[in-house]
Structures are given as structure tokens and as C-alpha cells.
Amino acid sequence: MNKFNGNKFKMDYSQFKTEVSKRRRSAATRELTKIAYSTPHSVISLAEGMPNEETFPFTEISIKLNDGSDFVLEGNELAAALQYIPSQGFPPLLQVIREFQRKAHAPPLWDSREVLIVAGGQDGLSKALEAIIGPGDPILVQNPVYPGVNVVITPHNAELIPIEQDDYGVIPICLRKRLQEREASSLKMPKIMYINATGANPTGTVMPLERRKQIYRIACEYNFLILDDDPYHFMYFTDEAPRSFLSLDTEGRVIRLDSFSKVLSSGLRIGVITAASPLVASIELHMQSSHLHAPTLSQVILYKLLKIWGYDKMMEHFRRIRSFYKERRDLIVKVAEEHLLGIAEFSVPSAGFFLWIKVPGIEDTWKMVMQRGVTHGILVAPGAAFMADTSKPCNAIRASFAKASYKEMNVAIERLALLIKDELAKNRSILNGNT
Numbered sequence: 001m002n003k004f005n006g007n008k009f010k011m012d013y014s015q016f017k018t019e020v021s022k023r024r025r026s027a028a029t030r031e032l033t034k035i036a037y038s039t040p041h042s043v044i045s046l047a048e049g050m051p052n053e054e055t056f057p058f059t060e061i062s063i064k065l066n067d068g069s070d071f072v073l074e075g076n077e078l079a080a081a082l083q084y085i086p087s088q089g090f091p092p093l094l095q096v097i098r099e100f101q102r103k104a105h106a107p108p109l110w111d112s113r114e115v116l117i118v119a120g121g122q123d124g125l126s127k128a129l130e131a132i133i134g135p136g137d138p139i140l141v142q143n144p145v146y147p148g149v150n151v152v153i154t155p156h157n158a159e160l161i162p163i164e165q166d167d168y169g170v171i172p173i174c175l176r177k178r179l180q181e182r183e184a185s186s187l188k189m190p191k192i193m194y195i196n197a198t199g200a201n202p203t204g205t206v207m208p209l210e211r212r213k214q215i216y217r218i219a220c221e222y223n224f225l226i227l228d229d230d231p232y233h234f235m236y237f238t239d240e241a242p243r244s245f246l247s248l249d250t251e252g253r254v255i256r257l258d259s260f261s262k263v264l265s266s267g268l269r270i271g272v273i274t275a276a277s278p279l280v281a282s283i284e285l286h287m288q289s290s291h292l293h294a295p296t297l298s299q300v301i302l303y304k305l306l307k308i309w310g311y312d313k314m315m316e317h318f319r320r321i322r323s324f325y326k327e328r329r330d331l332i333v334k335v336a337e338e339h340l341l342g343i344a345e346f347s348v349p350s351a352g353f354f355l356w357i358k359v360p361g362i363e364d365t366w367k368m369v370m371q372r373g374v375t376h377g378i379l380v381a382p383g384a385a386f387m388a389d390t391s392k393p394c395n396a397i398r399a400s401f402a403k404a405s406y407k408e409m410n411v412a413i414e415r416l417a418l419l420i421k422d423e424l425a426k427n428r429s430i431l432n433g434n435t
């Protein structure tokens with residue numbers, strides 16, 4: 001496949017790439033694997049370094065689904081599932097995922113985009129950012145931000161430009177103001193913005209459509225890409241389904257990241273990048289130099305599931321997940337209102353897994369959480385871990401409502417309240433000079 005065929009976006013993508021990314025070349029062996037998958041069966045390949053599946057100890061993998069259906073991988077199908085594949089992904093899965101994305105997002109100029117299977121959202125995130133963020137490059141981030149971004153770009157001495165959020169996500173006027181200030185001071189302008197439009201980690205906000213449109217217009221005006229890392233896209237608790245940035249992307253500047261971690265299994269390690277073909281081609285080259293491709297077995301399992309269920313049953317599954325987590329969201333909000341009244345503040349999360357709790361009486365929650373949390377029998381995440389500048393104090397805490405049982409959740413929030421009260425009492429005592 002020539003990835004540049006049919007690219008109708010009028011964008012020069014080389015302006016966004018790092019020097020390292022521009023220097024990457026494809027490995028001939030990887031290209032041969034791609035060719036081998038697209039040639040007729042009559043062609044005999046002696047070109048690749050594939051092992052002979054007859055030597056593998058596995059003869060059958062059978063999988064039962066909780067809806068009563070099942071499937072078996074054996075013979076040629078099992079052999080394919082245990083073998084090397086092209087870096088872009090298992091070809092039959094790529095076809096199904098393309099159709100899935102087209103239906104779910106109806107992206108403009110669909111033929112100018114490609115999908116790429118990655119080993120989870122974090123893998124996609126790191127490869128996408130490393131194609132674009134080089135030493136000292138600035139990147140716009142929602143603040144607070146998912147720490148998986150910091151770990152990728154901090155070693156590159158990249159500059160994080162934090163943009164304030166409210167209960168509806170990143171605030172467009174703050175974004176514009178920050179860009180205007182940089183331009184006026186002749187500072188390097190950002191090439192990309194990182195965002196979680198639905199169920200932001202850690203705040204749980206969902207950005208309304210009008211705001212998404214405003215941010216997209218600003219991206220066009222200031223010529224930056226939008227990396228929408230959106231693993232909670234189908235896990236919204238709002239009445240209306242959110243519309244993705246991809247669905248608004250007329251100029252080919254959105255890199256959409258999906259993950260199956262939260263909706264099928266995090267252990268499968270499967271995610272999808274959907275973006276303009278030249279951007280996907282750059283990221284694929286990076287995969288060729290690292291893990292070659294996302295695990296084939298996981299890709300085949302996902303393929304079989306999507307074939308058995310089809311789009312509609314997958315959507316039905318997402319609907320069930322939404323009501324499952326919404327019930328948990330309601331419960332944590334209820335117990336937090338009960339136990340944290342007067343000592344902490346929070347907004348009701350509109351999607352995702354997390355309650356973002358602010359404790360106005362404590363300047364920084366880090367030590368309280370990391371040093372004294374366990375002795376109080378409670379583990380939560382300290383807010384500073386999610387700050388664009390992690391060295392700054394932060395009075396927030398992130399609590400997940402995804403996994404603990406209802407009973408545990410109640411006890412956990414009760415213990416958190418005690419931990420906070422003890423900390424507040426300790427601070428008061430220090431203020432009064434009683435060390």
C-alpha cells in the first residue's frame with residue numbers, strides 16, 4: 001500500500017515531524033512481510049524470517065464469551081495468530097477496524113486516513129508524540145494531565161504548556177490567550193495539543209461539542225495537530241453521545257487514539273491510531289524499529305470478536321459498560337457527599353473512571369497520600385502526579401470508582417475522610433506551634 005495515495009489533505013505533514021522521525025526508513029524485512037500478506041497464495045516466500053508454526057507447542061485456543069457464544073483458533077487460523085504480521089496490523093482486523101471507525105465517527109475525507117493497531121493507548125501515545133515532539137519542542141496539554149504524557153516527553157526536555165480546564169474540559173479562551181502571548185513574545189509555537197475530550201484523566205470531564213469546535217478552529221488558526229487520546233469515548237454518563245474531534249477534522253490534523261483496554265481487556269494490549277495517512281506512516285516506521293507490531297494473538301482475538309458481534313453488538317456492550325460504571329459513579333458521589341462534606345470538594349464526573357477531589361485545607365496532598373495513606377488503609381493518587389509541572393504542590397486527589405466493590409468504596413471514602421481530617425488536625429497543630 002502506498003500510504004500517500006489518495007491523501008487529499010492540503011497539509012505538509014513534514015513540518016510537524018521531528019528530525020529523528022524524518023530520518024526513519026522502513027526495514028526491507030518489514031516491507032516483505034507486508035508484501036507477503038498481499039500476494040496470491042501461489043507465490044512462495046523464502047524472503048521472511050518467520051518461524052515454522054509446526055514447531056509451536058499450541059494446537060488450539062478456545063474462547064468462551066459471557067453471552068454464550070464461543071470461537072476456536074486452530075489450524076491455519078491459529079498459525080496466523082501465532083505468527084509475525086505487517087507492522088500496521090493483522091490485515092483482516094485492519095479492514096474491520098476501518099469500517100468500525102467510519103461508522104463510529106464518520107470522519108471527513110475518510111479515504112485520506114489510515115488506521116494502525118498499537119499495543120494499547122500508551123504505546124500509541126508515545127509513538128505519536130515521539131514522531132512530533134523533539135528536544136525543547138513545546139506541547140499544549142490540558143492541566144491536570146494524564147501522566148503517561150509526561151513520561152514520554154520529559155526526557156526530550158519538551159516544554160509542556162498547561163491549559164486550564166473547568167467542568168467542561170480545556171477552556172478555549174485560555175488556550176487562545178496562551179497562544180497569543182507566545183506569538184507576541186516570539187516563542188516557539190506548539191505543533192500539537194494533547195487532550196482527552198471525553199472522560200479526561202483525572203478530572204472525568206466531557207467537552208461539549210461547541211467547545212470541541214472552538215478548539216478545532218484554534219488548531220486550524222495556529223496550525224497545530226490535536227492528539228485526542230480518548231480511551232473513555234464510549235464511557236460517557238451524559239445524555240448525548242460525545243462527537244469526537246475526528247468527526248470534525250476537515251483538515252486532517254487530528255490523531256485519534258482508541259484503546260480497547262477499558263472496554264474489552266487491558267491485558268490484550270490493543271489500541272488504534274486513526275490519522276491522516278502520512279502521520280500513520282511515520283508512526284508505523286517507529287513501530288518497525290521497536291516491537292514490530294502489536295501482539296498478533298490479541299489482534300486475532302479482537303478480529304474474531306468483532307466478526308461475531310458486529311458493530312451493533314459491540315455498541316450494545318458499550319451501553320452495558322456505561323450503565324455499569326454510571327452506577328459506580330453515582331455510588332462514589334453519594335458516599336463522598338456523605339463523608340467528605342465540609343473537608344473536600346468535587347464535581348460529578350461525566351465519563352470515565354475517576355473522581356477528582358480537591359482538599360482546600362491542604363496545600364499538597366502528596367505526603368499525606370504516599371506516606372500516611374497506607375497506614376490509614378487507603379490508597380488514592382496524589383493530584384501533583386497529574387500536574388503539567390509535577391514539582392508544584394497540588395491539593396487534589398484522584399479516586400477511581402472502577403474496581404472496588406460497593407462496600408469497599410464506602411469504607412475507602414470513609415478512611416479517606418479520616419486521613420484528611422488527621423492531616424488537617426496535624427496542620428492546625430503545626431500552625432499553633434505544637435510540633
Ligand SMILES: Cc1ncc(COP(=O)(O)O)c(C=O)c1O
Nearest residue numbers: 120121122123146201229259261
Ligand atoms: C488517558 C489515558 N491514556 C492512555 C492510557 C493507557 O491505556 P492503555 O492500556 O490503552 O495503554 C490510559 C490508562 O489509564 C489513560 O487513562
